[in-house]
Amino acid sequence: MPDTEDQTSPKPIEPPSTQDSPGGDVTHPTVRIGDLDPTECLFLLRWATVGRVAVAGGEGPTVVPVSFVLDRDTVVFQVQPGALARLLEHQPVSFEADGVDPNHHLGWTVLVQGLALEIDDDPDLEPAAEPWSPMDGHVTLRLTPGTITGHRYEMIHSDDEPCGYL
Amino acid sequence: VSEPTDPRPELEELSAVACERRLRHTTVGRVGVVVDGHPEIFPVNYVVDEAGYLYFRTDPGAKLHALRHAETIALEIDGFDTERHSGWSVLVVGDAYRVADPDLLDAVARSGLQPWAAGDKPHVLRLLPTKVTGRYLPGTPWH
Numbered sequence: 617m618p619d620t621e622d623q624t625s626p627k628p629i630e631p632p633s634t635q636d637s638p639g640g641d642v643t644h645p646t647v648r649i650g651d652l653d654p655t656e657c658l659f660l661l662r663w664a665t666v667g668r669v670a671v672a673g674g675e676g677p678t679v680v681p682v683s684f685v686l687d688r689d690t691v692v693f694q695v696q697p698g699a700l701a702r703l704l705e706h707q708p709v710s711f712e713a714d715g716v717d718p719n720h721h722l723g724w725t726v727l728v729q730g731l732a733l734e735i736d737d738d739p740d741l742e743p744a745a746e747p748w749s750p751m752d753g754h755v756t757l758r759l760t761p762g763t764i765t766g767h768r769y770e771m772i773h774s775d776d777e778p779c780g781y782l
Numbered sequence: 783v784s785e786p787t788d789p790r791p792e793l794e795e796l797s798a799v800a801c802e803r804r805l806r807h808t809t810v811g812r813v814g815v816v817v818d819g820h821p822e823i824f825p826v827n828y829v830v831d832e833a834g835y836l837y838f839r840t841d842p843g844a845k846l847h848a849l850r851h852a853e854t855i856a857l858e859i860d861g862f863d864t865e866r867h868s869g870w871s872v873l874v875v876g877d878a879y880r881v882a883d884p885d886l887l888d889a890v891a892r893s894g895l896q897p898w899a900a901g902d903k904p905h906v907l908r909l910l911p912t913k914v915t916g917r918y919l920p921g922t923p924w925h
Binding site for chain 1: 814823855858873
């Protein structure tokens, strides 16, 4: 079953909850505490397994989650064959990963921008043990960074003012 | 081409109701915006109003902070279970506008989308969804 098909009644603007926050508990106010240099960005990417890729399309940007591996400072990921894969091979691509360390109230986000090229399958590079690896047929892409930028955030403790990421 | 015995399940589409439900129960998403042909992605906290419009703040350093006209952007949310190898994602595409109405800004602030620093004048963007799609990857059964 894809999901429970229950009707959601209209609600007023809702306060954030921590449920389903992919990066962890990020409902505290955040303050940008510094830029990350490319070396720091790559270090953080080595510890992440899921990111998002974005590409410009005819109807606006497309953003999809991907499992990835970092290989010689490039981002290798897989998508299903089709329109998205073709777009990714012919347009500038962005890849983003982020994370939160709730124990130290720190968060980070890294953005890689560059061009992606299809590569041959390499079992050593397949992020097959993770979600978002396509199953029945896939295109493996290698994103070579043109730019790597990142920021670190500190989350401010506040019980009565739940707040956002950026 | 993967091997025909690949046990991983196929992606399934999420219904519109399921997409909306997940949008209302998630607070962190990633915004995609195209700047001079180059896409950018950044994480945001967002809130949803009863009409289904999405609101998020912009980082003063972000390109969207200077938004003066409607711009087509994307907001993506997802969740995954690394042990079960299952996951889902919802992609909202639509036009974003800067919110100028003080009453609406107050309502958004009361919802929990606060300024990120004292003295900051937050720019709040409102995303009017024109296309919402979702997909779901059922978990791989244990062997």
